Structure formats: C-alpha cells, structure tokens
Amino acid sequence: MSLLDEVTRIKQEALEQIGKADSAERLAEIQVKYLGRKGAITAVLKGLKDLSLDEKKTVGAAANKTKAALEQQIKDAIEAFSAAGEKTGFDPTLPGTRSRVGAIHIVNQVIDDICQIFHGMGFTIARGPDVETDYYNFEALNFAPDHPARDMQDTMFVEGDRLLRTHTTPVQARTLEKQQPPIKIITPGLCFRNEAISSRAHVAFHQVDGFLVDEGVTMADLKGALVAFCKAFFGEKLKLKFRPSFFPFTEPSAEVDISCFLCNGKGCQVCKQSGWLEILGCGMIHPNVLEKAEIDSEKYTGYAFGIGVERPAMLKYRINDIRLFFNNDIRFLRQFG
Amino acid sequence: MDLSYKWLKELTGVDWPVEEMGERLTLSGTACEYIRAADAHMDRVVVGEVTDVQPVEGASKIKLATVNLGKTKMDVICGAPNVDVGQTVPVALEGARLAGDMVIKKVKIRGIESSAMICSERELGISDDHSGIMVLEDDARVGVPLAEQLDYNDYIMTFELTPNRADSMSAIGIARDLAALASTKVIKPATDLKESSQKADSKIKVRIEDPVGCPRYAARIIRNVKIGPSPWWMKKKLLMSGVRPISNIVDITNLVMLETGHPLHAFDLERFGSDEVVVRRAADKEKFVTLDGAEHTLSSQVLLITNGKTGVAAGGIMGGLDSEVESSTTDILLEAAYFDPVVIRRGRKELGMVTESSMRFEKGADPNGIPYAINRAASLMQQLCGGEVLAGIVDCYPEEIKPKQISLRPARCNYVLGVHLSEERMKEVLTGLEFRVSGKGTLETEVPTFRPDITREIDLIEEIARIDGYDKIPDATANIGPLFTPIHFEDKFRSDVRRLLTGCGFDEMVNHGLTDSHLAALLNPDLSQVKILNPVSADLDIMRNTLVQTTLNVISHNIAHRNVDLCLFELGKAYQPGNGEDDWCEYQKLSLAVSGNTPHTWRDKPRSYDFSDLAGALSLLGEHFGWGRLNFEPQSNRYFEREISFAIMCGNIMVGIVGKMNRKIAAEFEIKQDVYLAELDLNPLIAISGRLTEYQPLPVYPAAPRDLAVVVDDHVRAGELVETVKEAGGEMAESVEIFDLYRGKQIAAGKKSVAISINYRSKTGNLTAAQVDERQAAVVNKLKEKFKAQIRDK
Numbered sequence A: 001m002s003l004l005d006e007v008t009r010i011k012q013e014a015l016e017q018i019g020k021a022d023s024a025e026r027l028a029e030i031q032v033k034y035l036g037r038k039g040a041i042t043a044v045l046k047g048l049k050d051l052s053l054d055e056k057k058t059v060g061a062a063a064n065k066t067k068a069a070l071e072q073q074i075k076d077a078i079e080a081f082s083a084a085g086e087k088t089g090f091d092p093t094l095p096g097t098r099s100r101v102g103a104i105h106i107v108n109q110v111i112d113d114i115c116q117i118f119h120g121m122g123f124t125i126a127r128g129p130d131v132e133t134d135y136y137n138f139e140a141l142n143f144a145p146d147h148p149a150r151d152m153q154d155t156m157f158v159e160g161d162r163l164l165r166t167h168t169t170p171v172q173a174r175t176l177e178k179q180q181p182p183i184k185i186i187t188p189g190l191c192f193r194n195e196a197i198s199s200r201a202h203v204a205f206h207q208v209d210g211f212l213v214d215e216g217v218t219m220a221d222l223k224g225a226l227v228a229f230c231k232a233f234f235g236e237k238l239k240l241k242f243r244p245s246f247f248p249f250t251e252p253s254a255e256v257d258i259s260c261f262l263c264n265g266k267g268c269q270v271c272k273q274s275g276w277l278e279i280l281g282c283g284m285i286h287p288n289v290l291e292k293a294e295i296d297s298e299k300y301t302g303y304a305f306g307i308g309v310e311r312p313a314m315l316k317y318r319i320n321d322i323r324l325f326f327n328n329d330i331r332f333l334r335q336f337g
Numbered sequence B: 001m002d003l004s005y006k007w008l009k010e011l012t013g014v015d016w017p018v019e020e021m022g023e024r025l026t027l028s029g030t031a032c033e034y035i036r037a038a039d040a041h042m043d044r045v046v047v048g049e050v051t052d053v054q055p056v057e058g059a060s061k062i063k064l065a066t067v068n069l070g071k072t073k074m075d076v077i078c079g080a081p082n083v084d085v086g087q088t089v090p091v092a093l094e095g096a097r098l099a100g101d102m103v104i105k106k107v108k109i110r111g112i113e114s115s116a117m118i119c120s121e122r123e124l125g126i127s128d129d130h131s132g133i134m135v136l137e138d139d140a141r142v143g144v145p146l147a148e149q150l151d152y153n154d155y156i157m158t159f160e161l162t163p164n165r166a167d168s169m170s171a172i173g174i175a176r177d178l179a180a181l182a183s184t185k186v187i188k189p190a191t192d193l194k195e196s197s198q199k200a201d202s203k204i205k206v207r208i209e210d211p212v213g214c215p216r217y218a219a220r221i222i223r224n225v226k227i228g229p230s231p232w233w234m235k236k237k238l239l240m241s242g243v244r245p246i247s248n249i250v251d252i253t254n255l256v257m258l259e260t261g262h263p264l265h266a267f268d269l270e271r272f273g274s275d276e277v278v279v280r281r282a283a284d285k286e287k288f289v290t291l292d293g294a295e296h297t298l299s300s301q302v303l304l305i306t307n308g309k310t311g312v313a314a315g316g317i318m319g320g321l322d323s324e325v326e327s328s329t330t331d332i333l334l335e336a337a338y339f340d341p342v343v344i345r346r347g348r349k350e351l352g353m354v355t356e357s358s359m360r361f362e363k364g365a366d367p368n369g370i371p372y373a374i375n376r377a378a379s380l381m382q383q384l385c386g387g388e389v390l391a392g393i394v395d396c397y398p399e400e401i402k403p404k405q406i407s408l409r410p411a412r413c414n415y416v417l418g419v420h421l422s423e424e425r426m427k428e429v430l431t432g433l434e435f436r437v438s439g440k441g442t443l444e445t446e447v448p449t450f451r452p453d454i455t456r457e458i459d460l461i462e463e464i465a466r467i468d469g470y471d472k473i474p475d476a477t478a479n480i481g482p483l484f485t486p487i488h489f490e491d492k493f494r495s496d497v498r499r500l501l502t503g504c505g506f507d508e509m510v511n512h513g514l515t516d517s518h519l520a521a522l523l524n525p526d527l528s529q530v531k532i533l534n535p536v537s538a539d540l541d542i543m544r545n546t547l548v549q550t551t552l553n554v555i556s557h558n559i560a561h562r563n564v565d566l567c568l569f570e571l572g573k574a575y576q577p578g579n580g581e582d583d584w585c586e587y588q589k590l591s592l593a594v595s596g597n598t599p600h601t602w603r604d605k606p607r608s609y610d611f612s613d614l615a616g617a618l619s620l621l622g623e624h625f626g627w628g629r630l631n632f633e634p635q636s637n638r639y640f641e642r643e644i645s646f647a648i649m650c651g652n653i654m655v656g657i658v659g660k661m662n663r664k665i666a667a668e669f670e671i672k673q674d675v676y677l678a679e680l681d682l683n684p685l686i687a688i689s690g691r692l693t694e695y696q697p698l699p700v701y702p703a704a705p706r707d708l709a710v711v712v713d714d715h716v717r718a719g720e721l722v723e724t725v726k727e728a729g730g731e732m733a734e735s736v737e738i739f740d741l742y743r744g745k746q747i748a749a750g751k752k753s754v755a756i757s758i759n760y761r762s763k764t765g766n767l768t769a770a771q772v773d774e775r776q777a778a779v780v781n782k783l784k785e786k787f788k789a790q791i792r793d794k
C-alpha cells in the first residue's frame, strides 16, 4: 500500500469515528489519536523524509489537507455538542403544535365499519322512518296480531296511530314493496323499545339489518355471507355457531354466536365462561313476508339478518354502561377520536 | 324452564353426558342456557337422626340437638323452630359449603361447641324455603350422604325457550326433540287405570257456553282420595323445576303439567257447589276470588269456569279459593281443558297475573293431548292417593280440532337450505318428531296438534334443518345478488360532513331524539310535537322537533361534568306529526354548537368560541358542497339573543338558523356560559350539493397585490365592504380578503379600521402599474362614496 492510500484510509477511518462520536470527550480522544504528536497523520508527515521529492510533494500535500480537514471536522463536531446541550436551550420535548381533530361518534364508526364490509359484498344502504306504522313494523313482517312485541309494554306508541320502530327490519318491508328482486340492502338506524333506562338497557339502540332476495338464495348463502362478515368485523380466526331460533319474519331462523374474541373461546368474564358471544340474528325470509309484498315466494327466496351496534362496541371496548352512548360526554366521545 | 337431567334420560333412554345433551339441544333450537349440579351444596352433608333436643341455658331461640350419624353422635346447635326428636334430618359437617357460600366451621355458642348444622332446604339449594329445617322421609338411612338419599346426584338444566315452541314447555316436549336427535323414541309414562263401575257422568256434566274461548273441556271424578304429602320422587321432580310441593293431589296436577305441558286443575268436588261445569265469559263487574286470596272484579275478557251459578276458576289462569283442594278433601273433580291462546292472554292481562298455567295455554296447548294428561293424572291419584277413578272422561269437545296436513317437496327443502338431504332422511326427522309422513316424491305430512307453530311447508323445512343440524349446511363462498351497488349521495354527504367537521375540531353527538315536551315548548311554543303515548319517563315524552333541544341537553350534561369547552355537531332527525300516510315528517338536520374556549396550548392562548367559529364551519361546508355563499339575514328567534340571531340563506332559500343562545332560555337547561348554535335543514342542501365543479386553469400572468385600510362607521358590515370592492374592482380583482380589523385609540370613536387585501390579475396579459393604480383608485372612490370611508395611511 502506498503512503497516499494510507492517508486516504486514515481519513476515512477518522471521519467514521468522528461521525460515531457521542461526546466532546470522545472527539478529543479522536483528535489525539489522529492529529496528536503520536497521531496517525503526524506519523505520515514524519515519514515524508524517506520519500522521493515527487512523493514528498503529493503525499505531503494530501496529508496536510487531510490534517486541516479533520481538525475542522472535529472542531465543528465539538461545537455542535456544546450548542445542543448548552447554548440555545432548544427543547424538542415541548408538545407539538397541531389543531384538534374532533371524534366521529363511536356508534357511527361501528355502523360505517359494518356497512363498509357489506358494501364490499354488494349491499346498498337503504333507510326508513323512525316513526313507523304498525303495518311495516309488525304486520308486513308476519307478526301475529297478538304477538307480545305489539304490546304497550314492549313498544312505544305515538299519537296518530304510529309507533317508534322496534327494529330496522321495516325498511325491508318497505323496500320489498317498491322494488323487484334482485334486492340486496343494508339498513342502519335507530330503534326503540319500551324499557327503563339503566346501565344495561336503554330505550333506544342502533341496529344494522340486511337482506338479499333473488332466485336461488339458500341458507348456505346466508351462512357464507355471515361467516365472511364476522371474520371481517371481529377477526379472521373467529369461529361461528348457528343456533336455531325464532323470529316471525324469518323461517328457518338462527342466532349466531361467535367465539369470544377477548379470550379466544377459552372462557372469560365477558362471555360468562362460555367462550361464545351472542352477536346477531338471521334467517331465510319468511314466504309470508315476500307474499305480503306481492313477491313470488316460489320463484324468489331470500335471507335477512340483524346486528346490534352498541352491543359489539360494548364487548369490543369493554364499555359497561350503555347510557354512555347517548350521554355524549366529550371525555367518552374523544376516546374514539 | 328448569328440568332434571335424569328425568330427560328416563323419558328417552338417551345417556349423553349432561354437557353434550345441553349443547345438542341448544344446537337444535331448545337453548340450554345453564346447567348446575343439583347436589352442589350437599358435599359433606349426611342424613342424621335427632335423638335428643335440650334447651340452651339463657337462650330461648336456640336448642341443643343430639344427632345420630350412624357411626358417631354429635351435639348440634339448632335455631329452627321445628326440630324434634325422631326426625331424620340433613346434617352439614365441618367444611360443607352450603348455598349462599356458607361454610360450616367449628363455633362456640353460649359455651357449647358445635361443628355441624342441621339445614333448611334453602341452605341445601333445594328450594327457597328457610322457615325451618328440612325433615326427611321416615325411612331415610342414617349416615348416608344426603345427595344419595335424595337421589340428587343429578343436574338441573335451565332452558330458554323461543316463544313459538309451546310444545317444549314440558319434559316430554323436550324429550321429543332429544329423541329425534338421538334417533330414538320418547318413553311416555304409563297410564294404568282401573276404573270403577260407577260412571263419572253420573256425578258431573259439562256445558261449554263459549266454544271459542274453550273448544274442549274434559273432566274426571276421583273419589275417596287421601290427601297427604307426595312421595319423594315426585317432590324431587317438582323441586328441581322450581315448583313447591303442596299435597299429593295438587302435586300430581303440577307434575303432569311439567311432564306433558298440559295444565290441569283439581277441584274439591264437595265444595264445587253443583253437579255441572259451565264454561262462560265472566259478566261485567262479576266478583271472583282466586286461590291466592285476591279478589278480582272481572269483565267479559275473562273466561270463567262456573258451577252454573258462581265462578270456581278463572279458566286456564288460576283456580278459585272456594273450591280449592284441602286436607279434608275426599272427592276430586279433575279438569283438563283446552283454552284459546288469545282469550287466555287477554284474560291474564285483565287479571294482572301470569301463572305456569296461563303461560302454557297462551303459547298453545294440545287440544288432543287432553285424554293422556287427564288419564296420567288420574292414574297417579289412584296409585298415590288411593283414589277410586269413576268410569269414563266427561269430555265436551263440540268441534274436533284436526291435525293440519302439509305437503313437503324434498327438492324444495334442499333448494331453500342449500343442502342435499335424502327424502328418507327428511322422513326420518319428521317421523322422529311424531309427524305422520306418507307418500313419495312429495311427503304428505300430518302435523300433530301439539305443534300449532307449524303452518306451512317452510316450517317443516326448518324442523328438518334444525334436527339435522345447522352445522351440516355449508357456508357458501360465492357472492350472489346484484353487482350494481350504488352509494347514495345522501350517505356520501353525511360522511363528508363528518370528515370535514371533525377535521375542524367538532365532536360528533348521537342522540336518540326522545326528549321533554315542556322544554320543547319553551323553545318552540308553536311547533307541533310527536307525543309518545306510553313514555318510559316524563322527560322523554316526545320525539324532538328540533335538534337545538338535544344539543342543549348535551351541552348541559357536559358542563355539569366540568367539560366546559365544547365544539359539537350532530347529524340527526327532527320529527313532526303528520295528518295522513304520506305527510308524516322526519327532517334531516345538522346542528352545530360552540361554547367555552378554544384549546389552550403553550403557544396559543385560548379565546372564547364565538359566532365566527360557526360561520367558518358553515363556509367550509358551503365551499365543499358547492352551495355558493351562505348569507346571514337578521331574523328574530325566541331562543337567540336579539342582536345575534340570523336566518341562514342559500340564495333565497332559508336553510337554517344561527345565533347566540338567549341567556334565560339557556338557564332553563342549566347552562350559564355563552353558547353559539346553528341548525341546518339538510334536505334542501343535499338537493343542491355537488362536488364536481369546473376546473379553473392556473394563472399565466403575475398578480399585483394591493392592500388598503379604510376607516368606516362601526355599523358598516365587512361583507358590504368586500362586495363593494369586488364590484368596483371588477374581473381584475381576482380575490378580496379582509386581513385586519381594528377599533381603538388611533381612530375616532364609533369608527373602525378594516384592512383589505386585493389581488389584481388579468387573464389576458401583464398588468401595468398604471392599470392597477387606476383600478385601485376606482375602488377607493367607490368606498368613499358609499361609506364615507377614509383611507388610512400606511
């Protein structure tokens, strides 16, 4: 290796060490190591006397240039250390400047999440009135005239022969009346029941209903769609259980349990040690419902489902008081911002 | 409904472990919600015999009992009033864990050491009876574990039944599903009867005056019964279902109800008062005392069982006090009837009571299950009470209720479910549930009358699906239905509003709309209200007719919780009553409110939120949706302060209101700080909203900015100044902005200085200084002329 190469190598090594140096003390050490009386560059300069005149010139120039460059670098680096620490008092820990962004209400976030998944599966949003008629809320949905849900005890009635809808399924009845299949609709909205308000029950709640009517829709399609939804919404590793149940407007009817996403089905306080959470109701649309809307129930079949909004949110975020959703306390709202 | 696990095993021969039985029933539609060990509180509890009872000195309420436990004897302190020598009793030993988490430990009372306890039924988890200690049968074996003595090595299964399944409100009903699941048959208890030669109809006649309310009424006469306690096996079944044993006759009617689902009633024949049962509606204001001692004033809603003169039972709901079976009763009139579900429902509502009997009739009992139920009860009365059963059932059944016939097309079943079940499998499931099936290709099915819920083919399909198992239905992975899935503009509009307003720091509220009519009237006395006929509370008695009210409620709630700096919005509905089908009104609204101060940071000092924060948010929405300029026109409004109360105009359409809350009105909501509030009608705004506007080419020629400060009278509005500058500046004035506002020492009182920045630019060429100066002079002249503006020197 020529001496010129040696100078280049020393320069690179020294610069690297300067870059890595984490204190002014360390930089002083580096200065001694390379530029001191016994330093590497000094050694090169001392060795010049053994070289030819030409070599003396080139190597000497290079070594002196390197010496000057390193001296400057070390000096700058030492200054930078003292400037950061002492001179300016710059404080990067002060809170950053920003404007406050508000929070979208958690109920609407959950509704949006649900609707987005179903939109991806081809469902379109439809809406209907909150103040409904008995016909759309009950009769068109195959509730028997004396069904207990039609009681004053369960439903709130309004002057002028109306009621506050007890589910968003009336939108299904209204849509079936207006459109011909294929129909694929999702209906988010507010629902009511005649219930005293407590931490566990509320007079109002939100629900997202959905339904599909077409030729050849089967219960297997219903299961497939809900498995897809639950995995998208609650997590892919989830297991589902379809249990026979009863709703006047579906037949066969089912309730869907998902494996508890908090304990992965092992059993915890939230799932009452069962490992399962009851999450939604569903079924094949009752032919009586289709026929009420003058849709050929032989040619067309359909499925329907309904999922609560507050309940999954309560499970997911361990919210133990349902009143929080409607209190609109900003300390609550902003946690979901 | 609670049922003994062993009972279900006994009725089916199915020996699945209890957990599996519960799970499989759940997965077939009979939800087993809960399983608990019947002997959970009987560990370390044994049968003991009381051999001696001594008073305890100085204590009147406790006694010292000596109990023989077979191998040992033990002294036990006992506080029960009924402890007596000769009784066999349950004795809980040290370490036993009784109901209510009571653990038996060694104690010293009045100097006497006691390390065991004689237990009540409640302490053992058998019933809620805590009136005294439980006394066992005389033949109880001393020293054996109590669970073994009572046959309590069993489980209590709690079922949550769906309202449509009347048939599953009984042990046989649930056993029927269980048998179908296990491909076996229900083993129905025998009804061995030895009828005497005397005919029942020589003692009693039955007449139905209301065949709608009571399509069938059957009676049997059992004579010379001996009233006494029931045998333990029967008590156990009742206790495990939560029914309190009373006496053998009453217990038998209850047992048969639990077993078959058919409610029965036993009358004391001597106290019945006649030899004829007459079933009729109650007369208006007819008085009747039920066997719980309550006196009722009836109406024709209630079906009454009478002796021809007076009522003896509220049919299907509760018996009467006067004909109740007593310890001295010898002859029994046993009733098994079928009542109409709707009549029972109305009747029990009228009486304000729900009984085990009314619950079953209301869901629908089996009119043709009557003979079995009445014979089963009569045979038990013969067997256990020594009764003599008179010959024949006195059966009044004017019009037989026949089983329905429904055709099932196997291909349709597979089509709806998306499965490939064989016709044989469908037949097997239906037959297993006791449907009669015949035919091939199409299955002609006779629906047993205990299944009133089955009315058409789809119901049969559900039966097949639930017994075969929903888990056998595949999860289809193909997506079906229409491919075109529009996003309605209204939905995009909402989500844009949310995005923009939260971006400006507004938090979103969601209200349910139920609110207080009085406060609503305070805000809008002339606005009609949607009144709730049966509100849950007085302060939630209408649906809001303005979002202003619920917004104030939310502000009030937050301030009460010391959240005083608020920036809120809501997208919601306001409601108005209508006159007919179509003019029922729900209006989409947007409310915005600010109150308190802006955020306080180390750099920015807070200031009060004010009108301009709302105006800013509104102009932001207006620009985004292309509404054009929103103008605020003064308009008085009773809940705004007079000088800060405006109509929001979009062109010449009024689209909302904005203002500062009136202090007095705010005080009614317990709000003392300033609140600025706006409410927009969204329907007209959605109608004119559109994001797509024409692209503007980027400017080619440079701009010439000029600033101008004018001093004008304080009442001159900034908007007027800007409009005037734009007008005078013409097309050349590309933009006009106000960048400073000053009132103070340097200018005269009653005046203000407004600084305006004008950006001049031409689309066709470079502007010369002379051109700009000329135009600026025109602007200045116009301002002088119109507002007597003085130009401030820089």
Ligand SMILES: [Zn+2]
Residues within 6 Å of the ligand: A260, A261, A262, A263, A264, A265, A266, A267, A268, A269, A270, A271, A272, A273, A275, A276
């Ligand atoms: Zn869990």
